[in-house]
Amino acid sequence: xxxxxxxxxxxxxxxxxxxxxxxxxxxxxxxxxxxxxxxxxxxxxxxxxxxxxxxxxxxxxxxxxxxxxxxxxxxxxxxxxxxxxxxxxxxxxxxxxxxxxxxxxxxxxxxxxxxxxxxxxxxxxxxxxxxxxxxxxxxxxxxxxxxxxxxxxxxxxxxxxxxxxxxxxxxxxxxxxxxxxxxxxxxxxxxxxxxxxxxxxxxxxxxxxxxxxxxxxxxxxxxxxxxxxxxxxxxxxxxxxxxxxxxxxxxxxxxxxxxxxxxxxxxxxxxxxxxxxxxxxxxxxxxxxxxxxxxxxxxxxxxxxxxxxxxxxxxxxxxxxxxxxxxxxxxxxxxxxxxxxxxxxxxxxxxxxxxxxxxxxxxxxxxxxxxxxxxx
Amino acid sequence: xxxxxxxxxxxxxxxxxxxxxxxxxxxxxxxxxxxxxxxxxxxxxxxxxxxxxxxxxxxxxxxxxxxxxxxxxxxxxxxxxxxxxxxxxxxxxxxxxxxxxxxxxxxxxxxxxxxxxxxxxxxxxxxxxxxxxxxxxxxxxxxxxxxxxxxxxxxxxxxxxxxxxxxxxxxxxxxxxxxxxxxxxxxxxxxxxxxxxxxxxxxxxxxxxxxxxxxxxxxxxxxxxxxxxxxxxxxxxxxxxxxxxxxxxxxxxxxxxxxxxxxxxxxxxxxxxxxxxxxxxxxxxxxxxxxxxxxxxxxxxxxxxxxxxxxxxxxxxxxxxxxxxxxxxxxxxxxxxxxxxxxxxxxxxxxxxxxxxxxxxxxxxxxxxxxxxxxx
Numbered sequence: 001x002x003x004x005x006x007x008x009x010x011x012x013x014x015x016x017x018x019x020x021x022x023x024x025x026x027x028x029x030x031x032x033x034x035x036x037x038x039x040x041x042x043x044x045x046x047x048x049x050x051x052x053x054x055x056x057x058x059x060x061x062x063x064x065x066x067x068x069x070x071x072x073x074x075x076x077x078x079x080x081x082x083x084x085x086x087x088x089x090x091x092x093x094x095x096x097x098x099x100x101x102x103x104x105x106x107x108x109x110x111x112x113x114x115x116x117x118x119x120x121x122x123x124x125x126x127x128x129x130x131x132x133x134x135x136x137x138x139x140x141x142x143x144x145x146x147x148x149x150x151x152x153x154x155x156x157x158x159x160x161x162x163x164x165x166x167x168x169x170x171x172x173x174x175x176x177x178x179x180x181x182x183x184x185x186x187x188x189x190x191x192x193x194x195x196x197x198x199x200x201x202x203x204x205x206x207x208x209x210x211x212x213x214x215x216x217x218x219x220x221x222x223x224x225x226x227x228x229x230x231x232x233x234x235x236x237x238x239x240x241x242x243x244x245x246x247x248x249x250x251x252x253x254x255x256x257x258x259x260x261x262x263x264x265x266x267x268x269x270x271x272x273x274x275x276x277x278x279x280x281x282x283x284x285x286x287x288x289x290x291x292x293x294x295x296x297x298x299x300x301x302x303x304x305x306x307x308x309x310x311x312x313x314x315x316x317x318x319x320x321x322x323x324x325x326x327x328x329x330x331x332x333x334x335x336x337x338x339x340x341x342x343x344x345x346x347x348x349x350x351x352x353x354x355x356x357x358x359x360x361x362x363x364x365x366x367x368x369x370x371x372x373x374x375x376x
Numbered sequence: 377x378x379x380x381x382x383x384x385x386x387x388x389x390x391x392x393x394x395x396x397x398x399x400x401x402x403x404x405x406x407x408x409x410x411x412x413x414x415x416x417x418x419x420x421x422x423x424x425x426x427x428x429x430x431x432x433x434x435x436x437x438x439x440x441x442x443x444x445x446x447x448x449x450x451x452x453x454x455x456x457x458x459x460x461x462x463x464x465x466x467x468x469x470x471x472x473x474x475x476x477x478x479x480x481x482x483x484x485x486x487x488x489x490x491x492x493x494x495x496x497x498x499x500x501x502x503x504x505x506x507x508x509x510x511x512x513x514x515x516x517x518x519x520x521x522x523x524x525x526x527x528x529x530x531x532x533x534x535x536x537x538x539x540x541x542x543x544x545x546x547x548x549x550x551x552x553x554x555x556x557x558x559x560x561x562x563x564x565x566x567x568x569x570x571x572x573x574x575x576x577x578x579x580x581x582x583x584x585x586x587x588x589x590x591x592x593x594x595x596x597x598x599x600x601x602x603x604x605x606x607x608x609x610x611x612x613x614x615x616x617x618x619x620x621x622x623x624x625x626x627x628x629x630x631x632x633x634x635x636x637x638x639x640x641x642x643x644x645x646x647x648x649x650x651x652x653x654x655x656x657x658x659x660x661x662x663x664x665x666x667x668x669x670x671x672x673x674x675x676x677x678x679x680x681x682x683x684x685x686x687x688x689x690x691x692x693x694x695x696x697x698x699x700x701x702x703x704x705x706x707x708x709x710x711x712x713x714x715x716x717x718x719x720x721x722x723x724x725x726x727x728x729x730x731x732x733x734x735x736x737x738x739x740x741x742x743x744x745x746x747x748x749x750x751x752x
Contacts, residue, residue, distance in 0.1 A: 068700040324444040
């Protein structure tokens, strides 16, 4: 068994565990910084490792397929070696990007035909081809090829799509059975629950996915525009069905509050571009609320960026200095904000884990949720 | 005396020395990374300090005047504290940027009227106002306000302009006499030799500047498009006149070869945007020649960026990876190339210094110049 459930919070469904992968142990709950094209934007691998210190990061199959491409990644011996990152990596299946980034795309039973968002070239992703891509990338955790339905999504479409995602899952698993990992280490395969915001579809999908007996399970198709309450309702309905002895990964979520709420519902793993993308727009997440560092009010605030912060940027730079860098459009501003935000997200999940293990998660979560929603 | 001349190379005019400033000793010859708007673009102060390790960096008065502006810098207690850089800083006088960046500008005896390149707002720089700006910024070395003539420049204009630069120098010095430094530490004032590419004008200007008795002297108006041979001829003519017991700063120069050639002529200090700007365009300087990392030939070269390199990026990243980052337009590529290039420039001047001190500068310089001109 790759996953060890260490503790469940008595006052919520929050869990603390350990997931063993080929490149190391992932302590859950965990947030995975997004390293889209083999780089967490603006962050050196050394800073990621030593300052932000995540147990795992995420790469995007769609982006890596287009650039640098599979030939280069295979020659490099996989993504870990290509980007010099020796800790665990998870890759998505490319589905989400095909739906959100590419121009024309055509979804059929066979797979998805799409055009590159870079040069308009035409490509086909099938469950089988996407498993091949993820074998070549060589992540520690690889994802099933699914259709991520949009929001809103009518029930008939959601149901049809869910069944196709299930059939695609079977094809992914059949393919992997014949095709062992390429680089001499195991890859953990996670299937994905779909079903839009329809509780019964979500439950039906969770049953199907649970029955696949994979080492971990994911919840997709959320955080696509639905109200937070619907997201929580779906996550809870699904977590109640997915096996408790396997890790649960809620894809693409979310704000710090979303993360704590979903941890309380039994989710173990998260990824989201929010800390990195919002950082590049000057938005800082802190334990006291969010800061728009572009605001004029910070221009002569010479206090440290975040006295409660967890990385060197919080101690070495002032709010006035960071505000200036954004005003002057200096890229160092984006670098600083990115490291701050990722440092905060990783602190948040590590602290959640500590609180779960010592039994104080529920009151701490309530207090944090109230604070973090503020704008400073 | 701020400057100590430690050794002069027997086979050239190269010198090794030490310049004492309020924020520390500068070992010469030195290259000063350019931190235009209170940031060396894409480089954390910590990386600058620990990896690139220059004794001094440069800030641009024109840019700092426009953003963050003098009110913020004065409230911060000067640029060192604003940007959290505790080693020496030199600021230019803003003249060069006024001439090269601003839209309409009008040069009169009083000073220069110009429009901001950011918002078109109208401003006036005079010798007196620029001394005030540099007092507020609080650099360790501050520069006279001069006119940097373009290339080519007709002789009559060059001569008239040179005399105005000399009159402006007198006004700068008269102003500084009445206005002591603002933050409790000394600022070393350097006047600037002009005279375009006319040897007799350069000599005349060097005599005038030498007579000012400042703690160091600069050579401006070169590296503005003239052939390298003219630059060397002017630098040599000027160095032969400027006092040997004062440091000599050649402004805005240059390529690695330019730097070694000018060191051999008796120049002690350099600054240039080339290592940082060219890095952002994918050009790497190495001891074996230059690399255009965007070139397809590097796409599957998994060797370290520069096995002879001097910073962590040279050891931690491959050429294939850096090539990918540029192809995918990932900012980390620019960060890596910038650190590499500055690491190389600083190694180059440190090695030159070591060679001057141990008497092997001239043959080493000849060998390096031959190698560094190659394209790899």
